Amino acid sequence: MPPTSPTPVNRDEATARAPSPGAVRDAVRARSDACPGALRLHAADDGALARLRLPAGVLTHRQAQVLADAAERLGDGHLDLTSRGNVQLRGLDAGCGGELAALLHGADLLPSEAHERVRNIVASPLAGLDGLGAGDVQLWARRLDELLCASDAATGLSGRFLFALDDGRGDVAALGADVTLLARRDGTVTVRTGANHPAVRVPDVRVPDVRVPAADAPRAALLAAEVFLTVAGASGTGAWRVQDLPAESARGLTAAVTERLTAAGIPVLPGDAGSDAAAPGPAPTPAPTPAPGPIPSPDGTVALSAYPRLGRLSVAQWRLLLTEDRGLRLTPWRGVIVPGLAPAAAAGLLGHLRTAGLVTDPGSPWLGxxxxxxxxxxxxxxxxxxxxxxxxxxxxxxxxxxxxxxxxxxxxxxxxxxxxxxxxxxxxxxxxxxxxxxxxxxxxxxxxxxxxxxxxxx
Incomplete structure (x- = not known):
């Protein structure tokens, strides 16, 4: 499928917007969302823009190199990080869509062209690195991405629909996603739809969460998203996100999800908070997470956390992050994590990143x-x-x-x-x-x- 021409809209990637207190969004959406993608570029004043979905913000070393090459050859020489751990390339020539698509295909960054805008999956960035957390959300993210790309129904999701996979520490659970998986220490996972989440603020809509075994978590997330599409279609509103549903539809969403999970053979347990939860209920995350600097791992390696100023990296800064031949994790707070470094290598890279202008000190006035x-x-x-x-x-x-x-x-x-x-x-x-x-x-x-x-x- 050839890339389309730039769409005449001009939006940065935005986080979830809550309804105003005392009101529920029940207006009819008369069109599909205009979110850009890797194939559907959009026109900005500085050239075409491509947004690349990166589930869990994970890039292999080779994939990160390809993005640097694309930004240098086709764009303005910068990579912008978004509030969903994705990457935007700006300043693209309107005719470069085919070449960009070929580069992304060659790096396995476009597993399904039909699904490329709906692969919005954030995950706890430090999962598996700092010894905390209670669930393998990186594994969940890979499996959920596979399931999404195999689902014909999922192509109907908006480019704004968001999945959040939280390893129990409560970081990405605070982002107001449409479907959230929250790991628990008892080996189960809370499945939360947006109408359940305090961040969404749908007045008078509060229904119980449900829990499922951890092994079923990715499939449960996909089924919850497919149920949303059914409920949204029945509401007649063309809702893009759970928070857009009318109150009556939102009230019935979790019950409909529970019914669908049961029909699919997934055991559904009551979703009370319980003392065995890996973290207390999600709360707002007021500052970028994790803090910049070195993060020791139980295996003796070090993960390095850094933040580009205003979420924007030059190609030279990006390539500096790749000097240790490691992959990257991009965070929903527009940060970058380089995992698996030897302590000496981490110390050296930290100095280089500081010199290059990245935020590496928790006391930096640039942080936040x-x-x-x-x-x-x-x-x-x-x-x-x-x-x-x-x-x-x-x-x-x-x-x-x-x-x-x-x-x-x-x-x-x-x-x-x-x-x-x-x-x-x-x-x-x-x-x-x-x-x-x-x-x-x-x-x-x-x-x-x-x-x-x-x-x-x-």
Whole structure:
């Protein structure tokens, strides 16, 4: 299937958006989502953009090299990390789609062209590296990806539909995914649909979770997604995500999932929180996870965590991460993990990354500072938010507008594309070098996901 022409839309990848308190999204979606992909490029002011889905954010060394080559030969020489652990290539020539697709096929990065936009799977980035957690989410991610790509029904999922596979520590469970698998220490897995999750904030909709054996977790996640498609179709709304369902449809979703799992022969257990859960209930993750720096592994190796400034890496910086012939894990907080390093090699690479401008120190004022593309790449942006963010960091000892240390996100317009979940400072360009500044609170309470009423213009 040849790549299509760039789609005339201009969106960065955005995290889940919660409905306003007291309201449920029940408007009819009149069209399919316009999310770009590796084959469906979209047109931005700086050229075509491709978004590559990378389940669990995992890249082999060879795959990472191919992406660097593609960015250098076909794009603007940079790789942008997204809030789902995916990669975007910008500044592409509109006619390069065929060459890009060939490169990705050769690196096994396009296992199914029909499914390439629906392979949105995030997983606990440190699973299997730091000795914590209770489930092999990397194995689940590989199996779920295989099942997705083999499912004809799954091609109907929106490019925004999200799976989160949490090894029990509660990190990616806080991202408000449509289907979440949460590992438990008793060898079972909680299967949670978006309507269950505190981050989604559907008023008056709270139904029990269900649990399944760990061996059945990937299949349960796929079946839950297929049930969503059935429920969304019956609602007549064209919902792209669970949070878009009308309240009545959302109330029946988990019951429908339970029925489907039982029919498929998957044992379904009650989903109470229980004392054997690997982690307490999910909570907002207010800062990038994990912290930058070395992370010791039980086998004596070291994983190295680093963050590119504003989630953007030059090809030279990207290749520096590959000097130890290791693969990469990209995180939903726009970070990179290099696993399996010898301690001496990790120390040397850490120094090189620091010199190259990556964030490697938990005390860096860059940590937690994010931004959308802004000008000149986005036609809707009212400011060069990247330049403004950099200038603000240069002037500040720590991120935040009032010394509170909250993550800060700079948006070029009111759409706030790519804005993080959890508590953060929200800076939105209003034009003429001015920004509206507010503190976005996400407290897991009944009125959570509100920005503070007080906002200032600066």
């Amino acid at each position: 500072v994010g931004a959308c593309t802004g000008r000149p790449g986005c036609a809707k942006a009212l400011a060069d938010v990247r330049a403004d963010a950099a200038a603000a960091v240069a002037e500040a000892a720590a991120p935040g507008v009032d010394g509170n240390g909250l993550p800060v996100y700079w948006s070029g317009c009111a759409r706030r594309c790519g804005r993080p979940r959890g508590d953060h400072v929200d800076r939105v360009a209003t034009g003429e070098g001015r920004y509206t500044v507010s503190v976005h609170r996400h407290d897991n309470g009944p009125n959570a996901d509100n920005a503070d009423n007080a906002a200032v213009t600066r």
